[in-house]
Amino acid sequence: MSTDRQNDYLWDRSGEQDDEVARLEALLGTLRHDAPFVAPDSVDARRQSLARDLPGASRASTEPGGAAGDSRWQARAARVLYAGAAVAAVLVLMAVGAVAWVTYVQPRIGWSVESVAGAPVVDGRVVDGSARLGLGRWLTTDAGSRARLAVWQIGEVDVEPNTRVQLVESRGREHRMSLVQGTIHARIWAPPKFFYVNTPAAVAVDLGCAYTLQVQPDGSGLVRVTHGWVGFEHGGREAFIPEGAMCATRKGIGPGTPYFEDAPAVYADALAILDFGGAGDPRRSLSLEAVLSQARSRDALTLWHLLQRGTREERERVYDRMRVLAAPPAGVRRAAVLAGDRRAIDLWWNSLGLDSTTWWRLWKKDW
Amino acid sequence: MEIAAGAGLAASGRFGPEHASEDAVLVRQAGAGDEVAFARLYDRYGRMVHGLLLARVGRNDVDDLVQDVFLAAWRRLGALRDPAAFGGWLATIARNRATDFQRRHQGCEELPDHLAAPEAASTRLEARAVLAVIRGLPPAYRETLVLRLVEGLTGPEIAGQTGLTAASVRVNLYRGMKLLREKLGT
Numbered sequence: 001m002s003t004d005r006q007n008d009y010l011w012d013r014s015g016e017q018d019d020e021v022a023r024l025e026a027l028l029g030t031l032r033h034d035a036p037f038v039a040p041d042s043v044d045a046r047r048q049s050l051a052r053d054l055p056g057a058s059r060a061s062t063e064p065g066g067a068a069g070d071s072r073w074q075a076r077a078a079r080v081l082y083a084g085a086a087v088a089a090v091l092v093l094m095a096v097g098a099v100a101w102v103t104y105v106q107p108r109i110g111w112s113v114e115s116v117a118g119a120p121v122v123d124g125r126v127v128d129g130s131a132r133l134g135l136g137r138w139l140t141t142d143a144g145s146r147a148r149l150a151v152w153q154i155g156e157v158d159v160e161p162n163t164r165v166q167l168v169e170s171r172g173r174e175h176r177m178s179l180v181q182g183t184i185h186a187r188i189w190a191p192p193k194f195f196y197v198n199t200p201a202a203v204a205v206d207l208g209c210a211y212t213l214q215v216q217p218d219g220s221g222l223v224r225v226t227h228g229w230v231g232f233e234h235g236g237r238e239a240f241i242p243e244g245a246m247c248a249t250r251k252g253i254g255p256g257t258p259y260f261e262d263a264p265a266v267y268a269d270a271l272a273i274l275d276f277g278g279a280g281d282p283r284r285s286l287s288l289e290a291v292l293s294q295a296r297s298r299d300a301l302t303l304w305h306l307l308q309r310g311t312r313e314e315r316e317r318v319y320d321r322m323r324v325l326a327a328p329p330a331g332v333r334r335a336a337v338l339a340g341d342r343r344a345i346d347l348w349w350n351s352l353g354l355d356s357t358t359w360w361r362l363w364k365k366d367w
Numbered sequence: 368m369e370i371a372a373g374a375g376l377a378a379s380g381r382f383g384p385e386h387a388s389e390d391a392v393l394v395r396q397a398g399a400g401d402e403v404a405f406a407r408l409y410d411r412y413g414r415m416v417h418g419l420l421l422a423r424v425g426r427n428d429v430d431d432l433v434q435d436v437f438l439a440a441w442r443r444l445g446a447l448r449d450p451a452a453f454g455g456w457l458a459t460i461a462r463n464r465a466t467d468f469q470r471r472h473q474g475c476e477e478l479p480d481h482l483a484a485p486e487a488a489s490t491r492l493e494a495r496a497v498l499a500v501i502r503g504l505p506p507a508y509r510e511t512l513v514l515r516l517v518e519g520l521t522g523p524e525i526a527g528q529t530g531l532t533a534a535s536v537r538v539n540l541y542r543g544m545k546l547l548r549e550k551l552g553t
Contacts, residue, residue: 010544011537012521020548021516027494028517033417035430037409039402040441265425265495 118145155188201249205231219251264294292321300326394450414518415528422513423465455530508543
């Protein structure tokens with residue numbers, strides 16, 4: 001029980017130290033605010049740019065005393081209009097895109113680069129307005145620069161500050177870039193397996209989607225899918241990441257286990273230990289327990305990937321939990337799944353409502 | 368332009384009613400377009416805004432939302448009738464912004480940071496688990512505890528910055544801590 005002097009400590013750190021409060025201060029202080037001030041003009045420019053990319057970008061008023069009611073109705077109306085327009089736009093784009101990618105079989109070298117902010121650099125030359133990124137050439141942005149790449153006829157890539165990318169290939173059905181550090185946002189409207197991003201830790205394969213890909217200086221990466229699907233692969237280790245999910249990757253190891261953004265908060269750290277902590281990490285069992293105990297039906301996405309990773313004992317635990325959350329379809333046996341039987345594992349996936357394995361396995365050859 | 372944070376009064380651990388008049392000066396200067404004055408307001412109130420947001424939305428979205436809140440404040444400074452009430456006004460913007468964000472991202476809890484070293488994972492795991500427990504408390508307790516335990520503000524500083532009365536903060540702090548101890552079993 002806390003004393004008055006300990007209550008003083010809780011109030012203003014006077015009086016006798018309350019050890020539990022002090023412990024929580026030290027622990028939670030790791031989450032404390034430490035972001036530097038950014039001038040409003042810089043934030044404004046960035047927000048306006050981002051708003052162009054974000055669905056439902058129209059925002060309700062956040063200012064106290066503002067016309068919040070009107071703004072909310074306007075925002076709702078805008079969202080409805082936006083959704084309708086987006087559906088129509090997607091249909092049109094799909095039709096146009098299908099024709100375009102069949103028609104454009106001629107190799108075409110180089111992508112156009114547009115300077116969005118600051119002074120992006122292509123091979124040592126500052127991009128003033130627009131430029132061309134040729135094969136093997138590098139595009140670099142500093143802390144104040146952003147750029148937009150036109151990926152042939154099939155999409156575009158926004159290059160965020162402090163990013164370095166290289167155009168590796170652009171012909172026929174292969175359009176490939178390398179991201180060695182920084183962040184890109186890709187929007188691709190071609191069929192699956194036209195657009196690739198090499199990173200130090202894995203290759204991201206576009207399966208018809210929009211996503212954000214981030215690479216840290218140590219080569220580790222993170223992909224967050226906002227529409228469609230992305231495949232992540234390294235050395236035969238692969239992950240399939242649907243809309244609303246994300247997946248980390250580590251240099252020398254490959255992709256981790258994907259999970260939905262709204263998964264329980266402990267997922268990321270627990271999965272990081274399972275994916276990258278090594279087979280002998282003493283925290284594995286506890287981490288797996290955290291994942292399994294908090295998994296929802298929707299998290300079968302994560303468990304399905306874990307079925308194919310880890311020790312036999314770990315996979316048995318995963319199987320037993322996944323069976324409860326999403327019962328395997330008829331004909332899928334425990335022994336077959338644990339033995340790594342591809343047909344059994346795919347049948348189970350197909351029952352999860354996450355699209356069939358057929359189409360993405362069709363497109364995933366020779367990543 | 369970026370200006371490093373940390374030299375403000377909030378960082379020095381002192382924040383009292385007397386600073387309201389200083390705020391009023393800074394608010395008037397910022398309202399006239401002085402970014403340095405606005406940067407000082409950011410130094411003073413950054414942790415408060417961060418804490419209010421963190422009490423409601425996922426950690427990985429908070430930094431962007433902090434910028435959103437200060438950007439909204441920058442645009443609306445002219446509409447603030449009482450410059451000395453800047454803290455409470457800013458807190459309201461932050462709460463509204465969090466509500467807007469939650470409305471658009473219903474179901475989302477956290478956008479985790481994968482990229483840190485695995486060795487740090489245990490501490491972060493525990494910190495986030497405790498934060499999750501705090502987020503499960505009633506809003507008034509949740510907000511006060513995050514400001515005290517995460518952002519490191521004292522009770523008087525919380526009252527001074529949010530515009531709440533010291534008595535309310537004190538009650539929320541003690542009751543919230545009592546509930547938190549029960550939840551944590553300590």
